[in-house]
Structure formats: structure tokens, C-alpha cells
Amino acid sequence: MVVNKSDQLADAEVDRIFHALADATRRDIVTRVLRRPHSVSELAAGYAMSFAAVQKHVAVLERAALVSKTKRGREQLVRGEVDTVARATELLRAYEQLWHARAEGIDALLAAERVSDPGATGAADSANDTNKTD
Amino acid sequence: MVVNKSDQLADAEVDRIFHALADATRRDIVTRVLRRPHSVSELAAGYAMSFAAVQKHVAVLERAALVSKTKRGREQLVRGEVDTVARATELLRAYEQLWHARAEGIDALLAAERVSDPGATGAADSANDTNKTD
């Protein structure tokens, strides 16, 4: 329920993952290398930017552990690391869980668990800011 | 199966969503307002930074449609927009699908769909050995 204190993803790591995914070129690279490994120059050929720019994008993805590089001869094969994608997905799923709890009024149940608080339940969700029971 | 050309999320929108999630403070804000709406100053009280800084974080989340603001009196209630979270989750799920397809050797099917692959796909069939990357 806490979303990121209940699993092993440190804040800085999550920062890197989402930052890496916040660029269309990088998401496209992930898409390609998840399908099959590509060399860096092979990737670079697909974008209207310099080789060095693509190299930097790959480096960002690598820092986030979304891809890994394996040397093969003079080229470097970039492959997708789906485990990291899966962890990011789990994180977002946790956010949705949070919402589902609220949507089903489980907030009220949790509040009742803690303290018998009459009157606070019901449809009044935003007209009452005195419930600082966090 | 192309991850972002087959659904309604434009690249710039996805950029905004992931960028907004790439900051621990902003993720924490999302967590809080998914539970229940908070005013901006109520949120600001929880962080070791200025009110204006929190205001900016909320603005980033708002541009990404991860939260919305509703005026109530002199304060502004910030609430979580779970639909956007759900769409981001779906996006990452699609990436995982991509990997599962590869793992099962459905490369041929994916090649037939041919999503956004402007050439550059030479032979390089050596990634077909079901080699897990761990």
C-alpha cells in the first residue's frame, strides 16, 4: 500500500527508471531491443540524430538497468532487461491498488479499524479537511 | 502491439507522465492525493522545501494529468487521477508482452506486424537462443 517502501526499489532507482522512460526515442530503443539485441550503430541508424546522441540515450537506459550491453567483437550488443520493466509495472499497479481501495470505501473500513469515528463515513470525501488522521 | 502507436497516448503525453513520475517527491504527492484530496499547503507542509517548490511539483503532475485541482474557497484541492496511472501501467504491460512474445519465439509474428521499424534490420538472427539475460 505504501507503493515503494514495501519492495526493493530505492527512490533513486525508480527515478532513473521513469526518467529513462520519459523520452520517446529511449522508449523506442527499449521496444527494439526487447525484440532482439541490436548493436549501438544499428540502433543509431534508425534515428535522425548523431551516433553520439543515441549512445547517450543507451547510456541512460543502461543506468536505469532497462538495457544491458554485451561486447561482441568490435560492436556492443544492447538487449532489453524486462525485469526492470516488470518492476516499474508493479510499482504503477500498486498505485492503482491504492485507488481501488479508496474507490471501494475501504478508507472508511481502515478508519473504523483504528478508531470508532462516527459521522466521518459516508459520501463526504472532499468537504471535510479536519480528518488529519494520517 | 507497438506499445504506443496503437493506443491513445501520444508520445508527448507519455513523456509528461513518465517525467512526472521520475521524482520521489512527486510520487509521494501522487500517493497522498490518491488516498484523499489535499490542499497545496497541506501537501507543502510535508516536505522540506518551499511552498513554491511543492507548487511546481503539483504543476508538473497536473500537466501530466496525474492529478487535478479543484478550487474550494481560498484553497485548491489536489486529487489523484487514476486513469492516467492506469494508462501508464498498460503501457509498461505492453512492453512486458513484447518480451513474452520474444521469449516464446514469436519473433516471426512480430516481424509480420512490423510496427515502427524503418529498415536497419539486417540478418543478426543470433538472439534466438532463448538466452535469458540473468
Add this chain to the structure above:
DNA sequence: CTTATTTACAACCATTTGGTTGTAGATTAG
């Protein structure tokens, strides 16, 4: 051998980001 390919990395530049302080407008409280 020489040449071409592939990668790495440094230096540089413009823009964005994430923070600050300060000011001003709305609204509520006394």
C-alpha cells in the same frame, strides 16, 4: 600492412529542471 567500422568519451552549447525569494491577488477570520 592500410583502411573502414564501431565504440567511447571529451568539450561545448542551448534549454529545461528544481530549487529559491519576493510580490500580489483572493479569501477567510477577528
Add this chain to the structure above:
DNA sequence: CTAATCTACAACCAAATGGTTGTAAATAAG
């Protein structure tokens, strides 16, 4: 009314981002 609170926004700053070009090293090819 005046005073306090909440928000918006501008101006400013340091650091990061996303791109460029240029140089150099390692490997492959002729």
C-alpha cells in the same frame, strides 16, 4: 475594517538534459 492564510506567478540561479562535433582506440576487412 484589518490581519492572516492560501495560492499564483515572476525573477533568478545552479545543475542536469539533450543535442552537437571532434578525437582516439579497438576490431574487422581488403
